[in-house]
Amino acid sequence: MDAWHLSKRLAAVADFVPDGARMADIGSDHAYLPANLLLNKHISFAIAGEVAPGPLANVETEIQRHRLSDVLMPRLANGLAAIKTSDLIDTVVIAGMGGRLICQILTDGELDKFRYHRLVLQPNIDTDLVRAWLAENSYHLVDEAVVADDGHYYEILVAEPGNVTYSLQELKFGPYNLTEPSPAWLEKWQREVVRIRHIMNKLESAGQTESEAYQEYGKEVQTIMEAIAYASM
Numbered sequence: 001m002d003a004w005h006l007s008k009r010l011a012a013v014a015d016f017v018p019d020g021a022r023m024a025d026i027g028s029d030h031a032y033l034p035a036n037l038l039l040n041k042h043i044s045f046a047i048a049g050e051v052a053p054g055p056l057a058n059v060e061t062e063i064q065r066h067r068l069s070d071v072l073m074p075r076l077a078n079g080l081a082a083i084k085t086s087d088l089i090d091t092v093v094i095a096g097m098g099g100r101l102i103c104q105i106l107t108d109g110e111l112d113k114f115r116y117h118r119l120v121l122q123p124n125i126d127t128d129l130v131r132a133w134l135a136e137n138s139y140h141l142v143d144e145a146v147v148a149d150d151g152h153y154y155e156i157l158v159a160e161p162g163n164v165t166y167s168l169q170e171l172k173f174g175p176y177n178l179t180e181p182s183p184a185w186l187e188k189w190q191r192e193v194v195r196i197r198h199i200m201n202k203l204e205s206a207g208q209t210e211s212e213a214y215q216e217y218g219k220e221v222q223t224i225m226e227a228i229a230y231a232s233m
Contacts, residue, residue: 003035003066008149009122010036013095016120016143016158020044021091024083026105027051031059031072033093038071047089049075049082080109090117095156099126103133111137119159127155128171135171140164144176146185153188173227181231189224196221 001007006014010033017023017037024047025034034046048063050056059074075082083089094102102123119139123130134141140162147154155174166175177185196217203214 001032003030003032003039003062006032006036009147009154010095012145012147012154012156013093013120013122014042016118016145016156017043017091017093018118021118022087022089023047023091023093024049024080024087024089026079026082026092026094027097028059029055029096031062031074033095034072035062035066035068038068039066043091044071045087046072047075047082047087048072049077049079051076051078078108079105080111083109091120092116092118093120093122095120095122096124099123099129102130106133106137111139115161117160119157121157121159122154123157124154127157127174130157131166131171131174134159135164135166138163141175144174146177146182146188148184148187153184153191169223169227169230172223173231178227178231181228186228186231189228193221193224196224 014033014037019042021043022045023034023037023043025031026049028034028048028050031048034043034048037043038046048059050059053076056074056076063069063072063074080092094105102121121130131141134157138161139159141157142160143158145156147156170178173189200214200217203209203211208214
């Protein structure tokens, strides 16, 4: 992967960045995403934020390689502290982190005081926590996607300012996924059912069908199957 050839995951994230955006990519790694969007003239300006000097050096190398120093700024900072008011950032991307960390970055960024036009978030785990954070902090989802890439399933959340309340089912599976399920979303949860049932079979073999763990796994399978059935209506 490089700035000209993004992974399937990052390409999917890029699709949700608006044309002409002024974007901040938090935890940018090699800055492949903002560099790609700038090279393709999809956005007008970008900040690549990193919390450690090593990854920031990778960003700086990428900027020099593609001669993007006028439009791609490397910033050494913790989370959204990489953004200055004068940057006029309207779109924030946080991709490839755990959901809890993404929530912490958003909280520390004081989004209750400054609202960004769009958040594009790609948590590796705990996606439900991110959906809950958005709803609790006056952001609502405007789109979602699930992408299969190199044997993993990645969820992408796209949010803009607005008030909303989600059900427990929507928090776990995604309101857009439930109404417009993609093949990748269905496959992700079908595989999860197979994985859980495999564990349950092992517990059955060990005579643990009355255990709390077995009962909880059974409830989880039921929850997933109900969501798949709802999405298939």
